[in-house]
Amino acid sequence: MGTYLFSNGTPRKVIEVFSHAGLSMSYSSVIRALRLLSKSSMANIRTVAANKTWHIVYDNLNFRRIKHDQRLDNKDSFVSGTTATLIQCDSTDGIFNQNAHKKLCLQDLLITKNNHDQFKEVSTYHLVNALKRHFEVFQGLQNDAPIKNLLQLKKSETFPLPSMDINESSVEGNKDVIETIINSTLELPRQWFHNGRHVVIAGDQLTIKNIRSVMRVGDTTGPIVPPKFQMIFAATILRTYYGSVTTPGSLAHIAVMLGRKRISTEKLDFHAVNELIYHVFEAAAWRAWRVAMEDDAFSSDCGESSEEFARRKSSEIFEKLVSGANSFFDHKNNVSFNGSLLFRDMMLYVELSHAIKSGDIGRIEEVIKWLTLMLQAGCTRNYAHELIHLHCGLQYAWPK
Template identity: 25%
Template sequence: MEQSGLEQDVLRYDVGLETWDALIGDWEDDEDLLGAETHLGATTSPGGNDDQDAGSRRSPSARRRGKRSPKVVAAASIMFLLFGQNRLNSRFSLSLGMFLFASRTGRRVMEVLSRLGLSIAYLTVATVLRSVKDLSKKCRKRARDTFLDQSKCHIFGYDNINWQQKIRNKTGSSTTVMRAAVHVALYEIDPSTQIKEGPQHSVRHPRVLEDMLGADMPVPSTTRTSMLTGLGPNPWPALRAPRDELRKKPLTDNLHPSDVLCGEQDEEQILKAILSHARKAFLIQHGCLRYDSPVPEPPQIWPLAVTKTKVFPLPVLNVDESSVQGNLEVFKQYFRTQLKIPDSFWSDNVLFVVPDAYKSIKIKQGQKLRRCDLSSLKFDRFSAPQPCAAPWHLMYAYIRCLISNYGGPSQQASFISARNIAERVGFRNLLSEPHNFHDCNRYKKSGSPPPAARSLSRP
């Protein structure tokens, strides 16, 4: 195999190869010497003393079965250290320098190791960290400028990260604890391109929009501000004025929760839209299937196509967002500490928040309580965020329905209940509180659905 000139020069002056050749030569000499000693020990005269014979037969290099050879360990350590001197690979020196800097090692120690070629210099680590810090500031500034742009639609989505960590006790044993953090991404959506009439989207009728969004919703357009073109370039104060007036008045007797929240009909219509998309995607993907009767083409519910979505990641927070106070802290940390959004933004804008179904309930509870209404800041009133559960979390509602309706009692459970069946197939804690929806999803895919679901699937 031919090698380039640069590789030949590197191999010619590589210290690692020279040391490895010398180490191989020493091993060959040791093996020859060990073979000679073994041969001499085997040909010892039988008339000698037993202790002397045993001592002569005992080789200094003999080791018990399963013990690591010191030579192998030394060779691995030498080769690992020599990677720091090889000009083609500096990963070891970079990792060692970052570890020493993070462990608050003295500067002189790092400088000595850098002169030996085993670590990077102290100033190099400081420069790398400074560049990472500057990059973080630029990313946050870009996300802030994008967030304040009222010509685009922004969605604030966040979820938690869970991992297990082992902590050593004073007794020498370790316990496993669950850690949690919050990661956030800001999505910028450009809905300027509309779906045209054609074979893929044959239904784009005003009746579809009326059934989906209501009769009082204007047709989506490509205006600069929003779809509400009749209220001027900044329609949010006019839209929020009736709601602010309603909040100042005492609670009326004829007020129903469906006036301010999504009711069953709205959720049913959204579910029909999602099922229509899923049905259409299934027919397009599995066009080779043949049915006894032709399947009608489902209508295209949403008349817009998202052409481009930009994602702006934000720093990870060490916040527990499993409570109402935790979700309030998430908004406070990101919008007031990280992005530094001005308070005037929250009086004229509405922020769409897409967490999971559990966190959307916590956000609505925080809006209902409104503990910070007495504050003079608009952000503390916590009325701008509009929580919308992610569409894929509708599966969680379906699983909760199966658990509550077909789970059965914990005491004296029947033989065909979902609780008994889940315990038999390995999901013993499936129906215990709090519900683990990921385990429920695996239980559904394992081929052991509840009896009610099997009865519904029968023709």
């Protein structure tokens, strides 16, 4: 009871009242118990850090301290700290290649026939899923998701680290955060790094950029893993196809027609944008199937099974509407051209979301290759550069 009251910010005097009434531990007992738990947890974390394989995720923690009785020497303040988590993971075989960047070339980033065939396979899967959702006669179709490199299901063990009174928004701040975690929190000796070990750090784009600056100065902390691909992709689609409220087919026009709020290119609301993209994709897929079956509807008497019909028509939709955008451009049909490009990008977005939920890292890597090229042409060059680093690491630098 005392721990619960303390965790909810209950004042000390209230806890003492409950203690005298026999309903709770005393405030001093709560503090003593929490300190013992903290020491025990910290000892366990240091054991894991010394003997297991792990990586670190950290980000800034910002909050305001509001002064209700404000004076010149008693103003509101803004506190910036850092929170971190150690995540245990599987060990790898091999060594880290320090000169891997010399092997990466343009051919590694270009879309190959194998990439295109993989995209067609997953697009067919998502189109058939849409067919099953909207047409009752096809609801019994068996449509298994493509599998490329599926992770084994395993619960991740996470260990929250003590918060740090360090502002990690600068290069110096990131250096201090890493030194504090390695030296003070985990207490790793220098000889721990003698066997070619590297510390993997995950963070947002600013964190990664600052850590790369630290590494260029001479600190070789290790490979950096950029996250949040889905949020970046959603923002890219919104900015590219937002258009104007008065332009039919633009996301701005669709959002107004559907009465959607919080859809703006200035401040991204991921959940609102994610929902809009999914609903627009669903409507586009439904319309594509309606058009595809206008002159070639399914009939049980045609000698073709429902599975064969769905595969054939989904392949036609892919060739015409997903990968066939140039056919509209040749006829100067800009509306259909832009619609086809939007359909293609939404297909990739839906595939990335599904691959993440499925834990198929092979499919995730396929989408990231497309995303790298898209971001190079947009206004998110920093993220595009990080994806190039990721490609280099996956192909040449990091052990499997």
